Amino acid sequence: MNDRRLENMIGHLLRAGVFLAAAVVLTGGAIYLAHHAFDRAEFHTFAPGGPDLRMASGIVQSAAHFRGEGLIQIGLLLLIATPVLRVMMALLGFALERDRLYSTVSLIVLLILAYSLMFMS
């Protein structure tokens, strides 16, 4: 395992994650538009949605009922997970290289991300 191979693996993993997220978002978007294609688009005033669009548990429930908006949010959660996965992969790679300095640095970044993602649980 060297840096070049590690970066390559991470790059491919990220792209796969983004394509998966895009496929889910596209599916959700198609379901949403099938029901709402001719609704008026009004986004001038800000009104935060309910917990089904703002909290991880609510989003999962909404998507489980095949609601378009819930599926889009699931796709976006997958997208948000790709950089987190990248840091995890880097941590694993640095650990395999027995690089203590950069294993520690990666772990710190991962803990910071975990802290911030707790806001929506």
Next chain:
Amino acid sequence: MWEFTAVIWSLSALAGFLGALTGLGGGVIVVPALTLLLGVNIKYAIGASLVSVIATSSGAAAAYVREGFSNIRIGMFFEVATTVGAIVGAMLAGCVGTHALAIVFGLVLVQSAYQIMFKAAPESAAPVAPDALASRLRLNGSYPVGGESKSYGVCNVPAGFGMMFGAGALSGLLGIGSGAVKVIAMDRAMRIPFKVSTTTSNFMIGVTAAASAGVYLHRGYIDPRVAMPVMLGVLAGALLGAKVLVRARVRTLRIVFGVVIFALAAEMIVNGLMGRI
């Protein structure tokens, strides 16, 4: 609704293309496009922008990595600063008026754009001697130039770290990737080659944006109806932009980048003065 979706998708594809080409991320272009052209509330625009930033970064990563420009150790080390900054910024956004910050930052960016366009160090300049801290952190690296591997040194690490914290705070505050500030920190302050700076920045903005995504989603800034076409459009544009970047000449890249920074500066100052940010 379908026309709205189609228009947002098209604008986002253009933003993603420019974002990947310059290392900025699509966010700085998506926000004014949605708010100024389509009258979308800035909170929805910022939420969708944050999502687009992650799509740009992760979607283009594989293409950048294959060319061997980005430096994963530089990226990871400075992500400590950008992620902490992003959380601080996202929290500040809820309780601090951001007009003044936007104006001040816009002025700083005007100066930076000027430097990048008119006072650019030639690409063939001798590599700088790395300072002791950069060597201890093993930040120095090499990148391909005309089929050969060329090594480079890194200097001014503490200043760069501080600027990266600022870049993260701005990202969390405004829902942009703030790739511009990251590139300035690497290219101008730490003397990292421009192509390494832009590609490493593109790699970093996704992790930075993920750090404020939790706060944004919780606040309801990420609306699925707006974020869906933005994410899909930016992704398509970013993949195309990454292909063009590898062939683009550095001189051209600097000019494109400078013009985009100027546009970003004008956007921030005008929005700040009008109290829209």
